Amino acid sequence: MSLISIKINEAGYDPGEAKIHNLNFSIHKGELIGLIGANGAGKSTTIKSILGHMTFLEGEILIQEGISTAYLPERPVFYDELTFQEHINFIAAVEELPVEVVNNRVTPLLEKFQLMNHVHELPGTYSKGMQQKAMIILALMIRPDLLIIDEPFMGLDPIATKILLEMIMEECKRGVGILMCTHVLDTAEKICDRFVLIDQGEQLSVGSLQDFREFCNLHEGSLFECYHHLIEGNRDE
Structure with a gap:
């Protein structure tokens, strides 16, 4: 189908x-x-x-x-005033995802991409590679079809x-x-x-x-x- x-x-x-x-x-x-x-x-x-x-x-x-549906753009896009954790929280709220579901999905991704220690930083301060990794996490955390x-x-x-x-x-x-x-x-x-x-x-x-x-x-x-x-x-x- x-x-x-x-x-x-x-x-x-x-x-x-x-x-x-x-x-x-x-x-x-x-x-x-x-x-x-x-x-x-x-x-x-x-x-x-x-x-x-x-x-x-x-x-x-x-x-x-x-x-x-989730979209992973070529050029990362973030809200300037939000930390990465706040981006995660924002998407979780929009998608109405429970906290435990978010933690179970996001934590392994943060560990894989070595962003666990940077989650409370502004993505605007990340390197280009880190920004791309952050966008991947935001796209996958909703488990799109x-x-x-x-x-x-x-x-x-x-x-x-x-x-x-x-x-x-x-x-x-x-x-x-x-x-x-x-x-x-x-x-x-x-x-x-x-x-x-x-x-x-x-x-x-x-x-x-x-x-x-x-x-x-x-x-x-x-x-x-x-x-x-x-x-x-x-x-x-």
Whole structure:
């Protein structure tokens, strides 16, 4: 069953200035979708459209009733005057999570990312990597059914990247549907079930790596090789 079905004919900030066209894909329970494409291809606009942040959209985005959604942005966003603990408390209040539930979920994450001793500090004083870790904790603490992640590995050191990858796989096993926008194709190849390739504002291809290989006639090609084959073929037309 689809957690979300996306059919976007056009979307942008104003009618007549659409940034993306002709997108049509779904995310299923326990599925990890890699959203890939060059800078400016329309990936961020796609995410904003799914989240309802675009002022113009023709099409429909159908979300399964009753599911919870979390968004992990590329650039961390915090309230300047709140400590990280206060951010945690704020989200817990909005989601109506009991204190014991919050503690059971957040404490292991704080320990994994080594933020336990920094929880009462302002996130604005954190390093970029620490801020990214804090955002991951805030996204995962609500136990979402649908998780949208934009460039999750930016600013993370190798250890934190490994922890995040393990968490992503654990979330998929729990049944979470994940849309992950990333430029790290070698990592995406290893963990994603399917890919949505966007080029010049349009959906170019959707499918598994095997689907891409067959379409490109690259029977053992990497995602990197298939990606460039598809992009170059599209731009030569």
